[in-house]
Amino acid sequence: MLPAIVIEKLPRLIRAIRLIPGNANTDEAAGLADELAGITAMVAEKFTNDRTAEGIQRAQLLSIGCVSLGLEHLVETDDAQGDLDALDVLLDEGAEFVFQQGFRLIRELAALPEDTLIGEFDNDPVYSARRLKELFVDICTADPGETWSGYERYLGQLKQRQDVQAVVRAAQWLRRHHWEGPVKDPDLNAEGVIALAIIFGVEGGGRIVARTGQKEFERFVQTVRKGKPDFDAGWAALLAHIPAPHQAIIADRIQSYRNSILLQNIAGKVPLKELFVELENYAGSEIDAEYP
Secondary structure (H helix, E strand, C coil): CCCCCCCCCCCHHHHHHCCCCCCCCHHHHHHHHHHHHHHHHHHHHHHCCCCCHHHHHHHHHHHHHHHHHHHHHHCCCCCHHHHHHHHHHHHHHCHHHHHHHHHHHHHHHHHCCCCCEECHHHHCHHHHHHHHHHHHHHHHCCCCCCCCCHHHHHHHHHHHHHHHHHHHHHHHHHHHCCCCCCCCCCCEEHHHHHHHHHHHHCCCCCCCCCCECHHHHHHHHHHHHHHCCCHHHHHHHHHHCCCHHHHHHHHHHHHHHCCCHHHHHHHCCCCHHHHHHHHHHHHHHHECCCCC
């Protein structure tokens, strides 16, 4: 078996700096060095510790990664010409500008939801600052002599979080259009909201259910068992009421739930008490507690 070929991919900043001889004069090189030193000092003050050698070293690694992230975003190609273009950006626009571009990407990424379970603490300033710092350290730590994959990790997390955001926005829309009036609750189980809308959607009529309780669920089950509605027709009516940006999410979840045990049991003869326990597994906190 042939050994795997390992391709070295140093941080883009390092690759650009290596091109300074023959592509930049002494003043330009000195100016860039001063800017990078200033960025490292700022990062040490705000994110590590500017009073220790370890803090300065960590800040240097973060600065290299964040500037490299900005360059990856600004430069179109990942070849030798791209490295030369990166050096041109550094000399023309300045390292601070590039660093800000990279940090903006991290800040925007941190603002996206990481999970479809949203709690009130997600909007807490202290939590948001901690989440930003964790992402900054995770993605932007770049050793100048080792392969760096921060930009690829950024792109992967961006796609993942955008997908989560699409689910959250679909659930928020369903909440605003709940048949009894908007559901106003800082805590959100986005998948639970969507599950309820799809389950109740089989009844037909396009009525949107984003929150329920035991009594309403019992009424729904009895109606389904008595009327034996066409589930597909009910889902079509539901989708007809949902805006285009959210339809793909709902349609995908419909396919997931189409053959679910819960829907089979709703149409069958499973006792209501057991059905409600099953519903809780799908909707979780989106079910209202009802007390006698």
